[in-house]
Amino acid sequence: MSTPESNQGKPPRPSAAPPAPRQIPAPRVLPESQAYWTAADEGRLLVKKCKACGEFHHYPRDVCPHCLSVDTEWRQAAGTGTVYSFSTMGKGEAAYTLAFVTLEEGVTLMTNLVDCDPSTVAIGQPVRVVFKPSEGGHAVPMFTPA
Numbered sequence: 511m512s513t514p515e516s517n518q519g520k521p522p523r524p525s526a527a528p529p530a531p532r533q534i535p536a537p538r539v540l541p542e543s544q545a546y547w548t549a550a551d552e553g554r555l556l557v558k559k560c561k562a563c564g565e566f567h568h569y570p571r572d573v574c575p576h577c578l579s580v581d582t583e584w585r586q587a588a589g590t591g592t593v594y595s596f597s598t599m600g601k602g603e604a605a606y607t608l609a610f611v612t613l614e615e616g617v618t619l620m621t622n623l624v625d626c627d628p629s630t631v632a633i634g635q636p637v638r639v640v641f642k643p644s645e646g647g648h649a650v651p652m653f654t655p656a
């Protein structure tokens with residue numbers, strides 16, 4: 511990357527180089543989601559289940575979004591689900607595919623589809639979790655065709 515000084519008096523040069531492979535930004539970890547990210551580093555996908563109403567929820571919260579009970583517990587998810595929707599962003603090496611995946615447990619995660627050609631992916635397709643390292647942070651759950 512050029513500094514402003516080296517670029518003085520010249521118009522910005524259009525970038526001819528192909529975009530670099532995408533770096534996954536480190537997730538922001540809150541106390542109520544710490545266990546989720548620790549488990550992700552161990553290759554396990556956790557979801558929160560409410561002991562009062564029996565519903566699963568995601569993203570992990572201390573208070574159940576269905577009934578406002580604080581009596582929630584961690585459950586290990588099966589790690590399988592189906593594609594609810596997806597969209598590929600960017601081009602070339604930097605392209606990535608954002609997706610909503612509905613887990614067996616019934617909750618829907620915003621995630622990425624990885625290790626696949628997005629043009630072959632279909633809504634409703636079975637997928638399984640894989641964990642990808644983020645830039646200097648925790649492993650991030652993403653999904654690939656099952």
Ligand SMILES: [Zn+2]
Pocket residue numbers: 560561562563564565574575576577578579
């Ligand atoms: Zn509840």
